[in-house]
Amino acid sequence: MKIAIMGAGLSGLACAITLEKFGVFPTIFEKRSRVGDRFVNGEALLPIFNRPINDDYAYLSEKHGIFLQPLANISKMNFYSENGQGLVRGHLGFINSRGREDESFESQLFRQVKSEITFNSKYTYEELLQDFTHVIMATGDAEYALNVHNFRVDLTATLKGATVEGKFDRHHVSIWLDNHVAPKGYGFLLPYSEKEAVITIAYPDYQDNQSINLDSLWDRFYTKVCKDLNQNLRITDQFEVNRYIMGLCEYPRLGNTFFTGNCFGAMMPGFGFGQLPSMLTGIYVAHDLCGKGKYEELVKPLRKSYHNSLVIRQAMEQLDNHKLDLIVNLLNNRVSTHILTTNKLNPLKIASYILRPFTKSNPRKSRLP
Numbered sequence: 001m002k003i004a005i006m007g008a009g010l011s012g013l014a015c016a017i018t019l020e021k022f023g024v025f026p027t028i029f030e031k032r033s034r035v036g037d038r039f040v041n042g043e044a045l046l047p048i049f050n051r052p053i054n055d056d057y058a059y060l061s062e063k064h065g066i067f068l069q070p071l072a073n074i075s076k077m078n079f080y081s082e083n084g085q086g087l088v089r090g091h092l093g094f095i096n097s098r099g100r101e102d103e104s105f106e107s108q109l110f111r112q113v114k115s116e117i118t119f120n121s122k123y124t125y126e127e128l129l130q131d132f133t134h135v136i137m138a139t140g141d142a143e144y145a146l147n148v149h150n151f152r153v154d155l156t157a158t159l160k161g162a163t164v165e166g167k168f169d170r171h172h173v174s175i176w177l178d179n180h181v182a183p184k185g186y187g188f189l190l191p192y193s194e195k196e197a198v199i200t201i202a203y204p205d206y207q208d209n210q211s212i213n214l215d216s217l218w219d220r221f222y223t224k225v226c227k228d229l230n231q232n233l234r235i236t237d238q239f240e241v242n243r244y245i246m247g248l249c250e251y252p253r254l255g256n257t258f259f260t261g262n263c264f265g266a267m268m269p270g271f272g273f274g275q276l277p278s279m280l281t282g283i284y285v286a287h288d289l290c291g292k293g294k295y296e297e298l299v300k301p302l303r304k305s306y307h308n309s310l311v312i313r314q315a316m317e318q319l320d321n322h323k324l325d326l327i328v329n330l331l332n333n334r335v336s337t338h339i340l341t342t343n344k345l346n347p348l349k350i351a352s353y354i355l356r357p358f359t360k361s362n363p364r365k366s367r368l369p
């Protein structure tokens with residue numbers, strides 16, 4: 001077997017680490033000059049999105065021998081809507097960094113990889129197919145899967161974010177559910193440290209969202225964050241991601257090509273969480289190639305989670321600000337906190353089954369404008 005991995009991100013590196021554990025050394029091709037050479041960003045792993053896994057870090061190390069450290073655990077989550085406020089406390093998950101920094105997930109995974117990485121790669125998928133017996137697509141986008149007609153797009157999203165300086169509690173995350181600042185989407189603040197945080201808005205690009213002026217939406221969000229936090233935050237760095245594709249590949253494996261991470265459809269459309277599913281797809285390809293399972297079977301639970309998450313997204317999109325106020329205020333209730341923090345329930349799975357009959361669109365149909 002001669003294996004090429006296209007992309008040294010979460011899924012590609014997790015795949016390489018797992019292959020190496022079975023004594024197989026792939027060649028990794030990365031188009032950038034180093035791992036994580038993109039914008040620096042704070043992301044989160046929340047167990048509520050990955051049930052029945054309750055602690056993603058413990059699961060990755062104990063079950064798959066992949067060792068990651070977070071920036072901090074999350075013990076407090078504040079929710080803000082137009083006129084509501086809610087607070088949930090408990091062990092809610094972890095914050096991690098992405099990008100060039102030493103502690104980013106990419107850098108941590110890179111330090112565990114022994115295989116050769118060709119940086120500044122210009123090799124195309126077609127060229128790799130000529131030279132390798134197996135190609136693993138791990139490029140973080142659906143472009144190649146779309147080119148080979150193997151990807152169903154459900155929605156695209158716009159994301160705009162900034163690194164801000166201020167005073168933060170490293171264990172405290174804030175979320176905004178307000179159609180005035182993120183129509184049918186959400187905003188959030190994740191601290192990197194006591195002095196620095198990332199603030200982001202994310203919303204779907206539907207036709208009725210097309211007339212939105214992103215800059216004025218951003219100004220409204222930034223002003224609201226400063227007001228809600230009672231601070232004058234200083235912006236030091238900014239990023240924007242347009243038409244970020246969310247969808248699912250039809251066939252996780254086509255011949256000897258495997259689709260992993262976002263190329264597979266790891267990004268969950270409900271709230272945009274894709275880190276753990278991305279690493280799992282990489283791990284599962286390695287298991288398949290080493291005779292430990294069938295990729296198509298191993299990814300079935302991820303495909304189910306994707307569909308559940310799509311139902312949640314469609315339900316969320318039907319909520320106006322008044323309903324969002326009601327939901328956010330309900331979060332102050334002890335029962336809601338228990339549901340969100342207990343590891344005995346999978347609230348998103350339950351919610352998706354309850355909501356499925358009320359969501360309007362057919363998940364098999366592309367929802368691109």
Ligand SMILES: Cc1cc2nc3c(=O)[nH]c(=O)nc-3n(C[C@H](O)[C@H](O)[C@H](O)COP(=O)(O)OP(=O)(O)OC[C@H]3O[C@@H](n4cnc5c(N)ncnc54)[C@H](O)[C@@H]3O)c2cc1C
Nearest residue numbers: 007009010011030031043044139140261262273274275278
């Ligand atoms: C702004 C933002 C916030 C997010 N927040 C969260 C969050 O809080 N929690 C969460 O769980 N998920 C979050 N996600 C989703 C998560 O980041 C992705 O699902 C995950 O990183 C996808 O992993 P991947 O391996 O598919 O791609 P990546 O980790 O992005 O890696 C892809 C790699 O492939 C390389 N590449 C691209 N094209 C080529 C090519 N032609 N040849 C060679 N190499 C190539 C890239 O340079 C990159 O290194 C967020 C995403 C964004 C954009």
